[in-house]
Amino acid sequence: MFSGRVKFIAGGLLVLAAVVYLIASSTSASAEYFLTVDELLAEGADIAGRNLRVSGAVIGDTIQYDPETLSLTFEVAHVPGDNAEIESLGGLAFVLHEAVTDPTRARLAVAYNGPLPDLLRDEAQAIMTGRLGEDGVFYAEELLLKCPTKYEEAVPEQVEGN
């Protein structure tokens, strides 16, 4: 028989190994790679089929929605992926506005199936989870939207002085 101490150390190592295995296998199976539109287009076919998360500025004119089939397509323009960079460029609202109005920005076509989300509108930030199709369209399974005007808004332009 093993001595008590060895048994306990072996048991502890077993639990540790199980946790490490669970983390490693879940990481490789479920991690989502966050890319900007520029990065995504640069990678091209190499990343088709991987779990991706892409952020971009919604271009309002391109939103097409069929309420019968609930199929939704729109285009997003490239925005930087880094929050600090966005802040240094003048804040999210400004960056999104720039991205939408700049015709030279890279754009990505997105397809999504589901009800038109509450916040999908021009100059919203879309964060999409899904895969890139062979046809270059991003098939989103999940669609998160952020409008930079919601909370902790900057001070209004019109105020009453005293």
Add this chain to the structure above:
Amino acid sequence: MIPDFGLGILAMAFIVSLFAVGAAIYGETAHKPRWVESARRAMLLTFPLVTLAALLLIYLLVSGRYDVEYVYSVTNNAMPSYLKVTALWGGQPGSLLFWAWLLAAFASAVTLRKWERDREFLPWVVVVASVTLAFFLALIIFFENPFARLWQTVDGVAAYTFQPANSLLVTPADGNGLNPLLRHPGMIIHPPMLYLGFVSFVIPFAFAFAALITGRSDDRWIRITRRWTLWAWLFLSLGLALGARWAYDVLGWGGYWGWDPVEIAALMPWLTGTAFLHSVIIQEKRGLLKQWNMMLIILTYDLVIFGTFLTRSGVLSSVHAFAQSAIGPMFFAFIGLTLVSSVALLIWRWPSLKAEVEMKSMLSREALFLLNNLLFIGILVVCFWGVIFPLISELATGQKVTFGPPFYERATAPLFGALMALMAIAPLSAWGHSTVRTLGRAIWKPAVIALAAPLATLAFGITNPVALTGFYLVGLVVTVTIYEFWRGARARQSAHQEGFLTALWTLAGRNRRRYGGYIIHIAMALMAIGILGIEVFQTETQKSLGVGESIELAGYTVHYDSLAQFAHTDGRWVTRAEVSIFKDGVFLQTLAPRYDVYPDGQPMTIAGVRSTLADDLYVLLVNWESVSASQAPFKVYHNPLVNWLWIGSAIFILGTIIAAWPEKERTATAGK
């Protein structure tokens, strides 16, 4: 005037708490008890000071002083007064003030206790509480001043603590108002409950720190703080449950828990706290795991600070991270400082915290408790990895990675399953020594009875292995736990010649922690039913309907009857559909899913829910505005068994209250 006064009061509280730290350390090291007493009184003084500051802010909120930036950002004229009061924790600066206020309250309560036997702990408890308080007050005063006002300068309007040169005070006529998503009753009490839980854990940590520094290796610090820990855990659990319920009611995605970093931030101290609650029992009963308990409470304290930071810094973008600010480096510095100093103390005292006996049997109760602890820490590591790996990956390779719910579900499900199995086995094992034979003899009957659960599941035609395993474990936990109650009551019945119910009542009353704990185990099993139901069996469908059309899901028919649009008195524009629910052709009830748009453009989707013990039918009317009057898109979720999650949560809270309820002074009767 009032804003300046409020800031001044906070500055005084900050100075007083710094004084308390200095006086306590000096008084203790120079053996001058009068200085320690002075530190204690300083600690007591912080409570009225911070209370006054908080009351001033509440006064500003209620009276609509929109020249104060915080008031402007979280309230508006349309909000009722009670919501204006709760706006105290509606934004970052106010939340930090609320945190500091709770801490001042708890620290004062603790300094008022009778210290006779534990006098040597006092200065160090004051030091830990005061350092933490001073840190939060400094954040408020120097970085997140809730009393800052709006000033118009040549550069525009911005918030300043002091009037800048050549500026005019700006008083907007109305404020921004609290985000409507946060105006739900669950969301009004959810943050204070979480904060109560977070802050209460500071007290056990303070005593642990004091025990380390004074070199008391006994379990006195654990006995003093046992009840604090339980209440902290109760509030944290309640906060998590209310948050889940809020998400289910208001966020309209058909779920209750999204493995959002902020949710995980609140879960992590709960995990270490739960491990701690179990392992202190081993120290009390067997004198084992002393070093481990120290590590757990240190970890819990720093996870509390880390959790406050994650919720409040906006470092990770998530639905909760409404606030963004520059206080991140401060938090990291503070976490680093407290972690390094407590771990250094622990290493210094390591030899004196050796176990009094050796753990021998792998199946003894204490060994199974240790395994429970390892599993909780395993889940913690998964969570921590999920939160931190994206940051590491970005720093190391520049590649941004995120983890969604599938990662956490996949990695934690086996660990939660193992915990369920332990809940069934551990109560049957003996202290000190158990073998496969003794344990097998105790468990075989419940193990057979519990087979009824998966067999019943099979009878419904369900063969999903996760569900079958899960329901078996649920059955096993419930059977074993009820058996434990029965066994204890029968033993008491024969020993005291009492009726069975009397015996059961006195038994639970005399061992509140144990039987409260068993009730919590049953509650966990019931919650597991709800979680399995929604994780394994949730189905959804969506369709755009014209009036008179219907949609089908899981045997239900949702028939679209009518639609109404009207302005609510508070300014909301409400779009309300009425749908009839049929099952197998039989009319059940009418539901009214709703879609509200607030004056600031913020939409809110309120589901119409038919909730029974068997399942929830969760009907959403989605994004009305883009659709013509005759067509409305609906999304329908079928959430089997989810109600058991809420029932389990309620029983869970009840069990915790039973465990935490003060026991009668037994010494008084023992003396007769």
